Amino acid sequence: MxxxxxxxxxxxxxxxxxxxxxxxxxxxxxxxxxxxxxxxxxxxxxxxxxxxxxxxxxxxxxxxxxxxxxxxxxxxxxxxxxxxxxxxxxxxxxxxxxxxxxxxxxxDHAVDSAILTGLRGANAPGTFLNERLMGDLRPTLxxxxxxxxxxxxxxxxxxxxxxxxxxxxxxxxxxxxxxxxxxxxxxxxxxxxxxxxxxxxxxxxxxxxxxxxxxxxxxxxxxxxxxxxxxxxxxxxxxxxxxxxxxxxxxxRGATILARLDAVVATRSKRQPGAVEAALRGLLADLGPVAPGALAVSAATGVAGVTAEEAAALATLPQARRVATGDLLGHAVEAAFPVSVALAAAALSKGQAREAVVTGAGHWRGEGAAHLVAP
Incomplete structure (x- = not known):
């Protein structure tokens, strides 16, 4: 069940x-x-x-x-x-x-800076790096x-x-x-x-x-x-x-429902040209039909190529209102997808849309998508 x-x-x-x-x-x-x-x-x-x-x-x-x-x-x-x-x-x-x-x-930024500076003039960079890491970094770090x-x-x-x-x-x-x-x-x-x-x-x-x-x-x-x-x-x-x-x-328990999270899907493409767009198109298809005018919240990174392919995949959604989370508060790496899902749910809870899709293609690897519906 x-x-x-x-x-x-x-x-x-x-x-x-x-x-x-x-x-x-x-x-x-x-x-x-x-x-x-x-x-x-x-x-x-x-x-x-x-x-x-x-x-x-x-x-x-x-x-x-x-x-x-x-x-x-x-x-x-x-x-x-x-x-x-x-x-x-x-x-x-x-x-x-x-x-x-x-x-x-x-x-420890001060230690890292000193090590990187010293590496430039070290005769044996590998030995220098190991010695400094062992000697300079405090155990509690x-x-x-x-x-x-x-x-x-x-x-x-x-x-x-x-x-x-x-x-x-x-x-x-x-x-x-x-x-x-x-x-x-x-x-x-x-x-x-x-x-x-x-x-x-x-x-x-x-x-x-x-x-x-x-x-x-x-x-x-x-x-x-x-x-x-x-x-x-x-x-x-x-x-x-x-x-x-x-x-x-x-x-x-009589809780207030802010949004319904219907589906979350993920994949990992090999990042050849066109792979991200194909991966995200596949994930969007896995989410099922999306009504015209849905909110599309993107956790896109802004990195060249990958971002354009994410935009192309989102363009397949019928009349969706596209919003990039990074345009509002930047890219939060590990937190980027949770932040985008939270933004979509917040918007649905305030009646800004009846349905939302969240997408995100990582700057180097990984793609994901989610489907939310207003309560």
Whole structure:
């Protein structure tokens, strides 16, 4: 028996601010993005709007031991629990399962900078690198970098004692986190889940990694689907968490249903020319018929070629209103797909559309799509 899956809680925080209303209003108006073009010049970044952390992470000691991406994720998870009415429900939190899409922890920028500078003049770069890594990195840094610490901190701060899982793998981690949570509820293996991701774009180490791969945009902001002349990512600090429930459980407890999550699908193409468009067309077909005028929320990266193919696939949807999440709050890598699903659900909950499709092709690998319907 396949159970219906509904969204009863949304936690969203980004450069636009926090909450369903803020982001739904920004999407409806296609509000101008908040972009910082100076702090990490020549790379533009969507910086996180400051949060009142005490509202969701009351202990200062908890705040201090987390890195920024973890604080952001724990905060958004708290918003989702509040929205679903589960924050003070000990019984629900005992059965609540958590799935997090996460990247690596944050690095010691001063040490990394010194090592990279020294490598230029080293006679034996490999030996120099090993010696410096062994001698300069403090042991506690490796503990702070553990990706599953976000799930652990969510459990500690919010009192969740159910099982947790952490997925890694850039954008596809976010797709598979949502897909797995949906599948478990649909199959009757779980009744309620908290799923999402978090990304801190204001990290020199991540900007370096993306630049070394040739993915970053330089200069001023440009809309996601207009970056072919100067292609690349513009990353954004953002987090989204969703409370997913079986329709039966949500109805039994009288929960407000924000949207219905009907399907989540994923694939991994070999990234030859035309492969991304074909993959996304196939995923959209797997979602089933989409009514004319549906909302199409794209987690497209802005990377040349891939983004154009995602646009071509979306053009097959009948009279869809296309919105790029990156135009509002930047690309949040692991959190990009959860953020886009959360945006679509927020829009549906506010009556902006009756149906929504979410797509996302990773900057290097992986494609995903989801289908949502208004309650």
């Amino acid at each position: 396949k159970h219906g899956v509904v969204i009863t809680g949304i936690g969203l925080a980004s450069s636009l601010g926090e909450g369903i209303d803020t982001h739904a209003d920004a999407l409806a108006a296609m509000a101008a993005p908040v972009v910082d073009t100076t702090s990490f010049a020549p790379y533009p970044v969507h910086p996180l709007k400051p949060l009142e952390l005490d509202r969701q992470i009351p202990k200062k000691s908890d705040q201090r031991q987390m890195e920024p991406w973890q604080r952001l994720g724990v905060y958004a998870a708290g918003l989702a629990l509040d929205g679903a009415g589960l924050k003070d429900d000990a019984e629900a939190k005992a059965m609540l399962q958590v799935i997090v899409a996460a990247g690596g922890g944050e690095r 490796f503990l702070a970098q553990l990706s599953n610490l976000l799930a652990g901190n969510i459990g500690i701060v919010h009192g969740i004692t159910g099982a947790s899982r952490t997925f890694m793998g850039e954008e596809q981690a976010g797709v598979d986190a949502i897909r797995t949570a949906h599948a478990r509820i649909a199959a009757g293996q779980a009744e309620v889940m908290l799923v999402g991701g978090s990304y801190n774009a204001e990290r020199q180490d991540m900007l370096l990694l993306f630049e070394l791969g040739g993915f970053l945009r330089k200069g001023d902001f440009a809309p996601v689907f207009e970056r072919e002349t100067a292609p690349g990512l513009i990353t954004g600090s953002a987090s989204a968490f969703l409370v997913l429930e079986s329709a039966e459980r949500a109805a039994a």
